[in-house]
Amino acid sequence: MSTTTPHTHEPEEHPESLPGGAGTAVRPPRLIHTEATTEIPVHLLFRDEPAPEARRPAVVNRRQGTGEQPRHVRPAPVRRRPELRPDPELQERPARVLPGAAGVLAGLGGVAGCVATTWWAGALPGEAPGAGLGVAQWAAYAGTGALGLLGFGGLARGRTGRAWVLGLFGRYRGTVRRTGLLWINPLLRRRRADVRLRHWRSGAVPAADANGVALRVVVLVVWRVRDTARALLGIEEHETYLRECVESALARVPVELPGGVRSGADAAGDALTRLVAADVAPVGVEVFSVQPVRVEYAPEVAAAMQRRRIAALDAQQRATMLSSVVDSVEDTVTRLTTRGLVELDDYERKALVRDLTVAFCSARREPA
Structure with a gap:
């Protein structure tokens, strides 16, 4: 059974061209016969790249021997949210009375x-x-x-x-x-x-927190009609439109459950206010505040999330108690040894720490 050994073509040495014409220089054969090679100037390798916004659409050259024509590769258009532009003629103006x-x-x-x-x-x-x-x-x-x-x-x-x-x-x-x-x-x-300042308390509106957990949120909206022409003539029902904008904003802004720190709730209220105010401004409605007044879990996840919160609080309480016990044991042993009340070796020191830890834990667990 014969085997073939792969080999590479090496360029053969040829004599250089002599002044008397004794020899002529012969170019080495091409290593790749299916591609055309081109010399690239050295300065093109170190030129500065233009800014991304100043680049032109890329042009893909045709490949040799395929007959393919050059084509332009255009970047995909960026879709922007369409702006709601009200009728410029429909704007409030005083009537003659x-x-x-x-x-x-x-x-x-x-x-x-x-x-x-x-x-x-x-x-x-x-x-x-x-x-x-x-x-x-x-x-x-x-x-x-x-x-x-x-x-x-x-x-x-x-x-x-x-x-x-x-x-x-x-x-x-x-x-x-x-x-x-x-x-x-x-x-x-x-x-x-x-045109008075009005408030609207919504029902339980579906929402979600930062982790995607389903919630039910009740919001309080403070608003008024700023442009009567657009509010009454530019839209069929401006109050219904306001409610739908609040529901849309709650679907886009994560809401956190109320806790000890109000920064999350304040941030959610500010984001809701900005979104709703921007959505209803073209219809002549001015929104001053959109604040969540009640946040609770959705019925389908309420039981599971309640158990999870209780477990997290229990773990936090245990960690706090353990840290307190360890600090108390360390303080007690340090005082006994530094004052010279007891002299302990390693074994006795470990035994004392164990006994004090058990005693302090038992005292913490007893009801007040």
Whole structure:
């Protein structure tokens, strides 16, 4: 059975070219016949690399003998969260209203005009017959009646903490935040908006802690309507949207159970406030605070996590007690030996430490 020994091709030595043409230099054969070699200038090996942001899309050259064309390798686009941009035309602006005295005067003028028209027609009791109800009298009745209806029908009472959002044929016409007796065009549609500082206490909302353990969190949200036009016209129901934004923020922010240190709860509250405020700002709602007021385990993991917490507290208590016992034993033995009360060798010292440890542990375990 014959075996073949792998060998490498070594370049053969050839005489150098002589001045008289006695010999010619022959290039050594290529070691790799399937690839084309190219000389690389030395300065290109030590050039500075450009900044990552200034690099152009990489170009992959074609391979020799394959007929493949050069192609550009573009980096994958980074997906960003789309921003919620409200309608620029839908922004709160003051509406044109008149003082309530103008509406009262217009209404009284309409009533007085109707009485005068009745006297003109001679329809008042105890008066002599007049011109009767003709076209002129009916026209006077129509004008004075319309004036009275417009005067009294446009009266409205503005309250502190309340606003009127006005619209005409589906178009926003302005917001009234003034208080007192006002006159508003009765042809405009009015929608009441509550602009007071409000709070909302949620129910048990699903959440999770930093380790992914399921929790149930109750949060208290302090908020108010800042832009009445966007809150009432830019979204179907701004209160429902606020609740959904709170639930979305709780799904993204880990919440810790309340303990001795409030730093974790404060950090979670600050993160929730920032997220919810950023989400509801485009719809005209201003959020001041989102704070967890009650945090508890979900029902499906409550029993297991309660046992785990009890075991951790028990282990911590035992470790604390053991550290205290060891410190007490060490202090006792050190005082006895330094004051010269006893002279102990290694065996006696170990026995004394053992007896003191048992005694101190027994004393700690006895109920008070």
